[in-house]
Amino acid sequence: MRPVSVLARSYRSAPFWNLSVTSRTFASTSPKRAKTANDVATEISKTRNIGIIAHIDAGKTTTTERMLYYSGHTRRIGNVDDGSTVTDFLPTERARGVTIQSAAISFHWPPIPSETQEVQSTKTSDLVPHNINLIDTPGHADFTFEVLRSLRILDGAVCILDGVAGVEAQTEKVWYQAAKYNIPKIVYINKLDRDGAAFGETVKQIASRLHTWPAVCQVPWWEGGKGQFIGVGDAIGLRAIRWAVGGDGKSLEVIPIDKLPHTEAAFEEEIKKARRALVELLSENDELMVEKYLEAEEDHLAIRSEDVIASLRRSVLNPQSNIVPIFAGASFRNMGVQPLLDAVVQLLPSPSEAPDPELNLGGVEGTISSLISGKMLSATGSSQLKAAKFRKPITAPVQNLEACALAFKVVHDSRRGALVYVRVYSGSIRRQSVLFNTNLQVSERAPQLLKMYASESVQIDAIPAGQVAVIPGLKHARTGDTLISYAGGNSRSGPPAPLNTLQLRPIEVPPAVFFSSVEPHSLGEEKNVRTSLDILTREDPSLQVTEDEESGQTLLSGMGEFHLEIATDRLVNDMKAKASMGKIEIAYRESILQSSQPDIYAFDKEQGGKQGRASCLVTVEPLSEEFAPPKLDEFGYSAYEDGNRVTINISSPADPGDLEPWDGELPSQLSIPFIHSALKNGALTALSRGINYPFQLHNTHVFLSLDPRKHIFGGETTPAALSSAARLATKTALKATALEHGSALMELVMNVTVSVDEASLGAVVNDISSTRGGHIMSLDDAGVTSGPTVNATSNDLPRIDISKVYAPPDPFGPSQSQQQGIASDSIRQRNITARVPLKEMVGYLKHLRSLTGGRGTFVMSPDKFERVVGQREKVLLKEIRGF
Numbered sequence: 001m002r003p004v005s006v007l008a009r010s011y012r013s014a015p016f017w018n019l020s021v022t023s024r025t026f027a028s029t030s031p032k033r034a035k036t037a038n039d040v041a042t043e044i045s046k047t048r049n050i051g052i053i054a055h056i057d058a059g060k061t062t063t064t065e066r067m068l069y070y071s072g073h074t075r076r077i078g079n080v081d082d083g084s085t086v087t088d089f090l091p092t093e094r095a096r097g098v099t100i101q102s103a104a105i106s107f108h109w110p111p112i113p114s115e116t117q118e119v120q121s122t123k124t125s126d127l128v129p130h131n132i133n134l135i136d137t138p139g140h141a142d143f144t145f146e147v148l149r150s151l152r153i154l155d156g157a158v159c160i161l162d163g164v165a166g167v168e169a170q171t172e173k174v175w176y177q178a179a180k181y182n183i184p185k186i187v188y189i190n191k192l193d194r195d196g197a198a199f200g201e202t203v204k205q206i207a208s209r210l211h212t213w214p215a216v217c218q219v220p221w222w223e224g225g226k227g228q229f230i231g232v233g234d235a236i237g238l239r240a241i242r243w244a245v246g247g248d249g250k251s252l253e254v255i256p257i258d259k260l261p262h263t264e265a266a267f268e269e270e271i272k273k274a275r276r277a278l279v280e281l282l283s284e285n286d287e288l289m290v291e292k293y294l295e296a297e298e299d300h301l302a303i304r305s306e307d308v309i310a311s312l313r314r315s316v317l318n319p320q321s322n323i324v325p326i327f328a329g330a331s332f333r334n335m336g337v338q339p340l341l342d343a344v345v346q347l348l349p350s351p352s353e354a355p356d357p358e359l360n361l362g363g364v365e366g367t368i369s370s371l372i373s374g375k376m377l378s379a380t381g382s383s384q385l386k387a388a389k390f391r392k393p394i395t396a397p398v399q400n401l402e403a404c405a406l407a408f409k410v411v412h413d414s415r416r417g418a419l420v421y422v423r424v425y426s427g428s429i430r431r432q433s434v435l436f437n438t439n440l441q442v443s444e445r446a447p448q449l450l451k452m453y454a455s456e457s458v459q460i461d462a463i464p465a466g467q468v469a470v471i472p473g474l475k476h477a478r479t480g481d482t483l484i485s486y487a488g489g490n491s492r493s494g495p496p497a498p499l500n501t502l503q504l505r506p507i508e509v510p511p512a513v514f515f516s517s518v519e520p521h522s523l524g525e526e527k528n529v530r531t532s533l534d535i536l537t538r539e540d541p542s543l544q545v546t547e548d549e550e551s552g553q554t555l556l557s558g559m560g561e562f563h564l565e566i567a568t569d570r571l572v573n574d575m576k577a578k579a580s581m582g583k584i585e586i587a588y589r590e591s592i593l594q595s596s597q598p599d600i601y602a603f604d605k606e607q608g609g610k611q612g613r614a615s616c617l618v619t620v621e622p623l624s625e626e627f628a629p630p631k632l633d634e635f636g637y638s639a640y641e642d643g644n645r646v647t648i649n650i651s652s653p654a655d656p657g658d659l660e661p662w663d664g665e666l667p668s669q670l671s672i673p674f675i676h677s678a679l680k681n682g683a684l685t686a687l688s689r690g691i692n693y694p695f696q697l698h699n700t701h702v703f704l705s706l707d708p709r710k711h712i713f714g715g716e717t718t719p720a721a722l723s724s725a726a727r728l729a730t731k732t733a734l735k736a737t738a739l740e741h742g743s744a745l746m747e748l749v750m751n752v753t754v755s756v757d758e759a760s761l762g763a764v765v766n767d768i769s770s771t772r773g774g775h776i777m778s779l780d781d782a783g784v785t786s787g788p789t790v791n792a793t794s795n796d797l798p799r800i801d802i803s804k805v806y807a808p809p810d811p812f813g814p815s816q817s818q819q820q821g822i823a824s825d826s827i828r829q830r831n832i833t834a835r836v837p838l839k840e841m842v843g844y845l846k847h848l849r850s851l852t853g854g855r856g857t858f859v860m861s862p863d864k865f866e867r868v869v870g871q872r873e874k875v876l877l878k879e880i881r882g883f
């Protein structure tokens with residue numbers, strides 16, 4: 001394993017997000033420039049919120065550097081290999097403490113003329129300037145949750161492929177994740193200057209492995225057919241673009257195909273072939289293209305390029321068409337990036353064209369437009385109205401909703417504190433507006449608003465819908481929180497229900513299965529370490545900090561070894577927390593085997609100087625896979641969180657003969673949502689540690705009932721008292737059943753796909769099934785240049801008939817042998833899919849490399865927790881207990 005600091009540095013410097021924003025440039029914003037930029041920035045039709053998705057090393061940083069350079073936002077092209085990208089940490093900047101990690105960066109394409117005249121020479125189109133917000137998507141598998149989180153705020157994506165390696169495992173994974181959110185994509189096949197570059201083969205892999213129709217918009221231009229890579233043939237504009245070899249890419253020549261030299265006759269023919277294929281493919285999905293084709297008297301080449309672009313755009317924006325435009329280049333050689341930027345503007349959607357973002361309002365699913373139009377509130381309205389008689393009056397005029405935004409990333413800046421990156425979905429966040437955080441149920445003011453450019457940040461007065469910007473100075477907002485601004489809301493409880501529950505694009509946090517203890521060096525350091533841990537979890541909610549009740553240790557949990565190593569590096573090296581980290585270990589789970597008897601728990605104790613009193617009725621039971629969530633009335637609540645379910649029922653009188661019906665009155669400090677949230681939090685705290693083992697409970701259903709006449713005691717029943725009652729009630733019930741009936745140890749089993757060459761197949765299969773106790777599910781032929789296939793997510797997509805896919809021939813590369821069916825064992829790849837306990841996969845990459853001569857690769861994702869029995873249980877328990 002590489003030392004943590006090296007891993008961490010490569011993770012940080014690989015993406016472009018570490019931008020050095022000097023305090024000088026920060027303060028000295030030119031009003032003229034800011035105004036011009038802002039004019040473009042606020043025009044929604046001229047905005048693109050995009051991300052770059054790619055396998056590690058495909059060229060994301062290299063391409064981004066060029067994007068910033070050609071757009072005029074940087075003055076030099078940095079080089080990844082000598083560490084001179086704008087993205088790298090420079091020691092002096094570090095020392096000044098002004099280096100920040102950026103989650104989104106804005107620039108203009110084409111450049112705004114007044115910003116710099118000089119960059120005009122780089123233009124390959126007549127487009128007007130657009131504001132591009134480029135959003136970070138990390139590449140490492142341990143950061144899958146981060147990827148999902150940033151994907152949900154993208155309106156479009158550029159997927160970069162390495163033209164030699166083709167479609168790789170991580171690309172596949174992110175591709176299907178992007179498909180889940182219906183994100184329109186374009187593909188850029190990079191590194192075409194490298195030996196073995198196989199553009200045509202990669203196009204075919206896009207069809208076979210990504211299950212998408214490739215619309216080849218450019219073909220690579222290898223000089224004379226077999227020479228060096230010098231440019232691209234543009235099938236849309238029927239022209240060729242040639243870059244000066246060895247230049248910075250600004251010097252380029254646009255040549256109509258009929259003006260190409262005779263030596264390039266084959267290249268000219270290929271561009272025409274690509275145009276015909278493109279028109280054919282588009283016509284299958286787009287009636288208007290068929291009309292244009294007929295108007296052009298069935299001459300594919302006579303259709304105007306604007307009409308081809310318009311048809312492509314319609315297809316890209318229509319998820320049903322399943323078409324992806326393909327572009328070509330070699331970013332490192334400064335070739336291909338300007339037309340790619342043109343394509344971003346021409347083909348990817350503006351925020352208003354992107355799919356309507358989903359949201360959840362008091363447990364009801366909907367979209368932003370259904371909320372704004374008032375439809376959602378009327379749908380939830382019936383229960384709200386019924387509920388109204390039991391609570392304070394509910395009025396939630398949606399027209400008072402001034403802004404609704406998602407905090408998609410929190411980055412800690414040593415000088416300015418937390419920088420919260422937000423994407424606004426409706427309305428507009430104004431400077432000084434009060435934002436209500438619906439996840440934390442707190443309000444805070446936005447003191448400043450900033451737009452981040454490559455080398456400077458600009459103060460702005462408002463962030464309108466569709467835009468991405470930064471709010472510095474928020475004390476609470478975490479990555480993933482929903483922030484709303486509501487006119488006339490209560491400063492403490494925020495807007496009226498159900499708007500105070502609004503959640504934008506909620507995503508489930510995956511299980512944190514690796515953990516490590518954090519030991520402050522001295523008692524005096526405890527507070528600092530705790531503050532640093534709080535910053536870490538604010539930035540990344542897939543990290544969790546818990547206290548082990550028995551040992552009193554602080555534990556940091558994450559999704560993978562690498563995830564925790566990075567967190568450790570941030571904590572110790574960046575935040576200078578004086579703490580030692582324990583060994584990285586695997587977290588198991590505990591599950592109860594039988595239901596507990598219903599039991600009433602009464603809490604009656606002083607809390608924070610005040611008497612707290614509350615009761616509730618509790619039952620805990622094992623949660624089966626077939627369990628269907630109960631039907632609930634307006635007083636009920638049920639949520640599945642982190643492998644367990646909590647169901648709450650606030651009852652009307654159960655025994656009317658005995659007592660008068662409840663009149664619906666609640667003490668002023670309570671409301672139905674407050675009761676739900678307090679009881680749920682109490683139950684979840686109790687589930688966070690097992691009874692027989694030191695791991696959290698899994699597959700457990702906690703059922704809490706509360707009868708306000710019996711269990712609420714006026715002003716003494718505070719939310720804190722309710723929470724304590726629920727926690728202690730759950731704990732008592734868990735203990736009762738675990739002691740009487742025992743409990744089970746559960747371990748996480750992973751879905752693993754390993755890609756190896758035929759020659760190593762036997763050894764790898766044997767290792768998985770005998771040494772690691774895995775179950776082999778299938779052995780597939782993966783094709784010649786491909787890596788592991790992520791079958792689980794691609795099953796829903798239709799298969800593409802490869803014989804119908806247009807791909808230009810490859811003059812070089814291993815694909816020739818494949819085309820001729822002469823793949824040798826050494827390059828023939830096989831995919832092994834298996835289910836293997838996570839514990840057995842720790843450090844697997846190193847082992848796989850040694851079994852396969854360094855060529856094997858694998859991807860894995862959590863499947864589920866399973867009960868451990870027999871000898872394995874004994875062995876694991878011995879390891880866990882240490883005896």
Ligand SMILES: Nc1nc2c(ncn2[C@@H]2O[C@H](COP(=O)(O)OP(=O)(O)OP(=O)(O)O)[C@@H](O)[C@H]2O)c(=O)[nH]1
Nearest residue numbers: 014015056057058059060061062080191330331332
């Ligand atoms: N020959 C060649 N090399 C390239 C090209 N683009 C990128 N590279 C090289 O590929 C390596 C990886 O490039 P990066 O830009 O760091 O790739 P990345 O996708 O950002 O990598 P991660 O951030 O680690 O995921 C570097 O050595 C680059 O110089 C290209 O067009 N041609």
